[in-house]
Structure formats: C-alpha cells, structure tokens
Amino acid sequence: MLQPIDISLEKALEKKPYFKYLRIDKMPHIWCPGCGNGQVLKAICIALDKLGIDNNDVSMVSGIGCSSRTPGYFDGYTLHTTHGRALAFATGVKLARPELTVIVTTGDGDCTAIGGNHFIHACRRNIDITVLLFNNWIYGMTGGQVSPTTPSGSYATTTPYGNYEPNFSIADLAIGAGATFVARGTAYHVTELVNLVEAGIKHKGFSLIEVLTPCTIQYGRKNKMGIVDMYMWLKENTIPLKAWEKLPEEKRQGKLPRGILHHVDNREEYTEKYYSVVEKVMGGNK
Amino acid sequence: MAKLELKYGNHACAEAAIIAGCRFYAGYPITPSSEVAEKMAELLPKVGGAFIQMEDEIASMGCAIGGAFAGKKSMTATSGPGFSLKQENIGYAVMSEAPVVIVNVQRGGPSTGLPTQVGQQDIMQTQWGTHGDKLIPAFCPASVEEVMEETIRAFNWAEVLRTPVVLLMDEVIGHMKESVDMDKFKNPEIWNRKKPKVPPEEYLAYKPEEDDVPALADFGDGYRYHVTGLMHDYTGFPTTNPVMCQELVERLIRKVKRRAKELEKNEEFMLDDAEFAIVAFGSTARSAKLAVKLAREKGIKVGLFRPITLWPSPEETLYRLAGKVKAILVPELNMGQYVLEVERCTKGQCPIFRMNRANGQMIYPFEILEKIEEIASGKIVIPVSKA
Ligand SMILES: Cc1ncc(C[n+]2csc(CCOP(=O)(O)OP(=O)(O)O)c2C)c(N)n1
Numbered sequence: 024m025l026q027p028i029d030i031s032l033e034k035a036l037e038k039k040p041y042f043k044y045l046r047i048d049k050m051p052h053i054w055c056p057g058c059g060n061g062q063v064l065k066a067i068c069i070a071l072d073k074l075g076i077d078n079n080d081v082s083m084v085s086g087i088g089c090s091s092r093t094p095g096y097f098d099g100y101t102l103h104t105t106h107g108r109a110l111a112f113a114t115g116v117k118l119a120r121p122e123l124t125v126i127v128t129t130g131d132g133d134c135t136a137i138g139g140n141h142f143i144h145a146c147r148r149n150i151d152i153t154v155l156l157f158n159n160w161i162y163g164m165t166g167g168q169v170s171p172t173t174p175s176g177s178y179a180t181t182t183p184y185g186n187y188e189p190n191f192s193i194a195d196l197a198i199g200a201g202a203t204f205v206a207r208g209t210a211y212h213v214t215e216l217v218n219l220v221e222a223g224i225k226h227k228g229f230s231l232i233e234v235l236t237p238c239t240i241q242y243g244r245k246n247k248m249g250i251v252d253m254y255m256w257l258k259e260n261t262i263p264l265k266a267w268e269k270l271p272e273e274k275r276q277g278k279l280p281r282g283i284l285h286h287v288d289n290r291e292e293y294t295e296k297y298y299s300v301v302e303k304v305m306g307g308n309k
Numbered sequence: 310m311a312k313l314e315l316k317y318g319n320h321a322c323a324e325a326a327i328i329a330g331c332r333f334y335a336g337y338p339i340t341p342s343s344e345v346a347e348k349m350a351e352l353l354p355k356v357g358g359a360f361i362q363m364e365d366e367i368a369s370m371g372c373a374i375g376g377a378f379a380g381k382k383s384m385t386a387t388s389g390p391g392f393s394l395k396q397e398n399i400g401y402a403v404m405s406e407a408p409v410v411i412v413n414v415q416r417g418g419p420s421t422g423l424p425t426q427v428g429q430q431d432i433m434q435t436q437w438g439t440h441g442d443k444l445i446p447a448f449c450p451a452s453v454e455e456v457m458e459e460t461i462r463a464f465n466w467a468e469v470l471r472t473p474v475v476l477l478m479d480e481v482i483g484h485m486k487e488s489v490d491m492d493k494f495k496n497p498e499i500w501n502r503k504k505p506k507v508p509p510e511e512y513l514a515y516k517p518e519e520d521d522v523p524a525l526a527d528f529g530d531g532y533r534y535h536v537t538g539l540m541h542d543y544t545g546f547p548t549t550n551p552v553m554c555q556e557l558v559e560r561l562i563r564k565v566k567r568r569a570k571e572l573e574k575n576e577e578f579m580l581d582d583a584e585f586a587i588v589a590f591g592s593t594a595r596s597a598k599l600a601v602k603l604a605r606e607k608g609i610k611v612g613l614f615r616p617i618t619l620w621p622s623p624e625e626t627l628y629r630l631a632g633k634v635k636a637i638l639v640p641e642l643n644m645g646q647y648v649l650e651v652e653r654c655t656k657g658q659c660p661i662f663r664m665n666r667a668n669g670q671m672i673y674p675f676e677i678l679e680k681i682e683e684i685a686s687g688k689i690v691i692p693v694s695k696a
C-alpha cells in the first residue's frame with residue numbers, strides 16, 4: 024500500500040517557497056489526472072513569489088467551471104462567483120480596494136461565452152486585473168459540451184458530428200476590445216508561463232493571459248487524444264513569438280504563437296483615473 | 310423649526326444612501342430608476358466613494374457584491390427588466406451573505422412593458438425571483454421623506470443581517486417631488502457590519518454568532534477566507550454534507566425571520582374603530598388614504614393598513630386585523646400579488662376583496678371609495694378573488 028510521505032510544511036516551504044500561496048489542507052484538488060489546471064495555479068504561485076507579493080495583498084476571483092475552482096486552493100481573499108461573472112465581481116473588489124492585486128481565473132466558456140460582455144468591457148476599461156484564461160477548448164465541468172473556442176471539426180457532447188461553428192481567437196478579441204497586455208502560454212511550457220504571469224501582474228492595466236491547457240478527460244476522450252498526446256500537441260503546435268514572426272504564412276497554418284502578443288503601457292489605468300477624478304472633486308482633501 | 314427641502318424621490322434615495330454610509334455604487338441605467346444612478350455619480354466622488362456604470366445589470370449586481378466584500382457599503386438601483394437580470398446574483402448575495410442594497414423603482418411589465426409608467430408588479434419577484442429558498446427583506450416607502458428613512462433602514466439591516474435588502478419603490482414615488490424635513494437626517498442611527506473579534510488564524514467567515522449572523526472581515530484586512538455560492542461549511546468551503554447544507558439554508562432564513570418583529574413597520578390610519586380595512590402600499594396607499602377620509606365623511610367606518618416592510622410579511626398583525634373587521638380590500642397596481650399574501654396571513658377570517666390594475670395608470674381615490682361603498686353596502690357579496 025502507498026504510504027503518505029511525511030514532510031513537514033516548513034521543509035516543503037524551504038524547497039518550494041511558493042507553497043505558501045496554497046491551501047494545502049484543501050488538497051487533494053478535484054481536477055482529473057493530467058488536467059492542466061494545476062500547472063496554471065503553480066505558475067501563478069511562483070510568479071507571485073518571484074514578485075514578492077504577500078498573500079494578504081491578493082484577491083483571486085473566478086466564475087464557474089473546473090478552472091474556476093482554482094481560488095479554492097489559493098490562500099488569499101478568494102471569491103468563487105456565478106458562471107461568467109468573475110470580471111464583474113473582480114471589478115468591484117479592485118475599484119473598492121485598488122491596493123489589492125486582483126487575479127481572475129476563468130475558463131473559455133466562462134469568460135467568452137456567458138461572460139463575453141463583461142470580458143470586452145473589462146478590456147476596454149483597462150482596469151488593473153490580471154486574467155488567467157484557462158483555454159481547454161471545451162466545457163469541462165458540465166461534461167464536455169462545445170465552447171466558443173472548440174476547434175472546427177472537433178467533437179464535443181453537443182457536437183456529435185463534429186463542431187461546425189467558427190471559433191473565437193481570444194487574443195484577437197481582447198486586443199480588439201482594448202486590452203493593454205495580451206499574452207499566450209501553455210500548461211506544457213510552465214517556466215515560460217511563470218514569466219508571462221509575472222509580466223501580466225506587473226503591467227498596470229488589464230492583462231489577459233490565455234493559457235492553452237488540456238482537458239484530458241472531456242476533450243481528450245471525445246477526440247481520442249491521450250494525456251501525452253495533448254501535451255505533445257501543445258509542444259509541437261505552439262511557437263515562441265520571435266520564431267513565429269519569421270515563419271512564412273503557409274507554415275503558420277494550424278500553429279499558434281506563444282509569448283507577449285500585445286503590450287501598450289501608455290494608457291491610464293481605470294482605478295487610478297477614477298480616483299484622480301475623486302481627488303479633483305474633493306479639492307485635494309481626500 | 311423644521312428644515313424643509315423640496316426633493317425628487319430618486320434623488321432623495323441617493324442622498325439618503327450617502328448619509329447611511331454607502332460608498333460604492335454599480336448600476337446600469339433604466340427608467341424609472343436612472344436618476345438614482347445619476348445622483349450617485351455626482352455625490353459619491355464628493356465623499357471619496359466609488360461609482361461605476363457597468364455594462365449591464367448582471368455585472369452591476371456582481372460588482373456591487375465585490376465592493377461589499379472589499380469593505381464598502383454597496384448599492385445598485387434598477388427597474389423591472391433589470392431587476393430580473395440581477396436575480397441570479399441576488400441569490401449569490403443571499404448565499405454568500407453579502408450586505409448590499411438593491412433599489413427597484415417598479416414600472417409596468419412583463420418585459421419592457423411600460424417604462425415610464427407606474428406598476429407594483431415586482432412584489433413576488435422580490436421574494437421569489439431568485440431560485441432556492443430564502444427570505445429577503447423588502448421595504449416599501451410611500452413618500453419622498455419616507456424614501457430617505459427607508460433607504461437608511463435598508464442599509465442598516467443589510468449590514469446587520471449580512472444580507473441583500475430590497476428597497477421597493479414605484480415610479481410615482483421615484484418621480485415625484487415633495488418636501489422633506491432634513492433635520493430628521495442630521496444624525497440618524499447608523500448600523501455597521503460586525504467585524505471579527507478573533508485573530509485571522511481563528512476566523513471562520515461562515516460560523517454564525519448568537520444572532521445567526523457571522524462576523525464579516527473585509528478583503529484586504531488580513532483575514533483570508535473563501536466565498537462561494539455553493540453550499541459551504543463554516544470555513545466557507547464547499548460541502549455536500551446533508552447536515553451542513555440543511556443547517557445553512559435554515560440559518561439563512563432564520564437570521565431574518567427571528568428579527569421579523571423589529572423589521573416590521575406599518576402605518577395604521579383610522580383603524581381603531583374601523584369596520585372595513587384597506588391594505589395598500591407605495592403610491593396606491595396614498596390614493597387609499599384619501600379614499601378613507603372621503604368614506605369617513607360619508608359615515609363609512611374604514612381604515613388603512615399600510616405595510617412599509619413588505620417582506621417578511623406582518624403575518625400576526627394582518628391576522629389580528631382580519632379578526633377585527635368585516636372585510637378587507639387590497640388595491641394594488643398588478644393583477645393580484647400582495648392580496649395572496651394578505652389571504653395567506655389572514656387565514657379566512659374575513660372576506661378579502663381585490664382591486665387590480667396593470668395599465669400604467671394609478672388607482673384613483675374615488676375608485677377606491679366606490680369599491681368601499683359597494684362592499685359596505687353589501688352589494689358585492691362574493692370576494693372577487695374567490696369569484
Ligand atoms: C447560469 C449558469 N449556466 C450554466 C451553468 C452550468 N455550467 C457550469 S460550468 C459550465 C461551463 C464551464 O466551462 P469553461 O468555462 O470552459 O470551464 P472548464 O470547466 O472547462 O474549466 C457551465 C455551462 C451554470 N453554473 N450557471
């Protein structure tokens with residue numbers, strides 16, 4: 024029989040200081056074997072540790088879905104809200120308490136289907152929230168229905184004959200809506216993902232980090248891809264931005280660039296702008 | 310001498326919110342509630358508070374809840390269709406115990422209905438709109454001065470009970486101008502949420518205290534905890550333990566119900582010797598009051614019972630009233646909503662007559678008077694609701 028390994032928390036923290044952001048007592052988590060969600064949480068924790076941000080200064084907000092269960096394992100002020108509405112709640116937290124680092128964890132369905140309206144408006148406002156959008160191309164939690172990012176031809180429980188809908192390019196959508204920081208990473212390239220999260224948090228304004236992460240169970244099963252196949256797909260079909268830019272058009276087909284895709288740092292952040300108005304109205308005696 | 314100021318109903322609501330300590334507003338414009346938002350946009354920056362016009366009502370409700378957890382007294386205002394959109398997140402506020410005030414300036418419906426005209430068609434939506442079992446307090450003012458009183462009372466109870474409270478106005482009350490005695494609002498009683506008395510390591514965000522209400526720490530104050538709309542245990546983390554789930558739902562209802570006597574607020578007008586009673590609220594109660602005076606001049610002994618707290622219902626008071634009078638008339642600007650509650654509470658002790666209208670027009674005093682005359686003279690024998 025397997026014996027639990029008895030390592031004290033102090034020992035673990037020495038080796039992995041980012042463990043301090045985890046609610047260890049809530050483990051094991053609910054995610055399936057091979058699911059990429061744990062990798063994204065790990066990347067967030069390491070990034071926060073590298074930036075030296077204290078637990079007491081972070082609020083993590085999510086909607087509903089497998090990816091939206093992330094805040095439960097994160098030791099901060101955590102808000103697991105209604106399906107699609109994470110950005111609305113997070114806007115409230117950030118506007119009421121601008122000194123907090125606010126991170127949103129959301130799924131492709133949560134953020135771009137039911138939450139699409141909130142998403143484009145958060146991009147437009149340029150409010151200082153860092154969004155980790157776990158794009159697994161499917162509705163994981165509800166059993167594998169089609170999502171706005173399900174690739175054409177892929178199978179989902181509601182597209183038994185293959186997906187016939189065109190899908191969103193989330194990064195383009197965000198850029199079009201006015202997001203000032205847009206990046207793409209994957210659950211396979213975790214070190215790179217850490218850097219993207221770090222840059223996203225440091226960016227003063229709205230940051231979107233799309234993370235391609237495998238839903239090994241719902242998507243994998245429906246599309247006859249094993250756990251290894253899915254991570255290999257990420258490895259082989261995503262390309263660092265620099266290399267991507269040099270690729271001729273015909274070689275780009277079916278592949279996606281990784282890295283910081285869009286970064287504008289001369290637009291005013293929403294809460295700063297709002298409170299500067301407040302100060303003016305109050306005549307500087309705030 | 311009283312300090313009288315002429316005020317517009319919706320503006321009075323916003324001014325009173327500021328007095329109550331509201332420092333966060335998130336909303337989406339809709340007639341006939343928009344002037345609440347407009348006034349909040351003007352007033353909040355003056356006191357260092359936050360105002361945001363969100364992309365829709367769903368977002369506004371969520372944003373207001375976010376503001377509440379981040380420590381601000383928080384409000385949103387809307388009308389019919391917007392109130393419908395907010396329902397899912399109102400349920401979230403019940404479950405997560407977020408103190409937040411929702412103003413609903415009612416208009417006619419269903420759907421976009423009558424945007425600029427009066428209705429009282431959200432009586433049941435206020436209580437039953439969001440899914441699941443709950444008890445949401447709702448206050449219903451009938452004058453501009455009362456709008457101010459009830460707005461402050463709504464904030465006070467939202468904070469003390471850690472629950473959403475609905476301020477249920479109607480278009481006529483929201484859009485009329487009346488003089489208000491501002492001296493009354495100089496130093497009103499203000500209640501605030503309970504903060505934890507234990508250090509962060511010992512804090513359980515959902516462990517009720519003696520009054521069934523858990524202490525609430527603000528995000529950012531070092532008390533890290535988890536909030537979810539799922540059934541949860543004392544720590545706030547999801548549970549499916551049947552005992553915990555049952556206990557939670559029962560407590561959420563009980564924490565409001567046990568304060569029902571303190572929450573109850575009614576106006577009684579000429580009821581002492583009344584043989585007949587009119588039960589009416591909001592703008593309809595104003596017509597009813599005049600009808601009572603006119604009927605008295607004609608020698609008909611009728612009085613008015615006006616519930617100001619609509620939910621929880623004044624069950625016992627209505628029951629006692631029905632035991633004293635020969636009949637009750639319930640005029641309301643819908644096809645018969647509150648009358649159901651009156652029937653439920655009075656348990657068949659006297660006939661209940663209804664008077665309903667849903668066309669955007671007021672029920673006028675002479676119409677109520679006519680009905681009362683008919684009832685008093687025994688012309689209508691079968692209560693309309695049973696016919
Ligand atoms: C209003 C509402 N509609 C539908 C649902 C059911 N639901 C829960 S999660 C989910 C989809 C989640 O998909 P995604 O956001 O892609 O997250 P994943 O589970 O794949 O991480 C749906 C439709 C809900 N909870 N609330």
Ligand code: SF4
Binds near residue numbers: 240
């Ligand atoms: S269903 Fe998919 S997304 Fe959800 S935990 Fe399992 S693998 Fe992950």
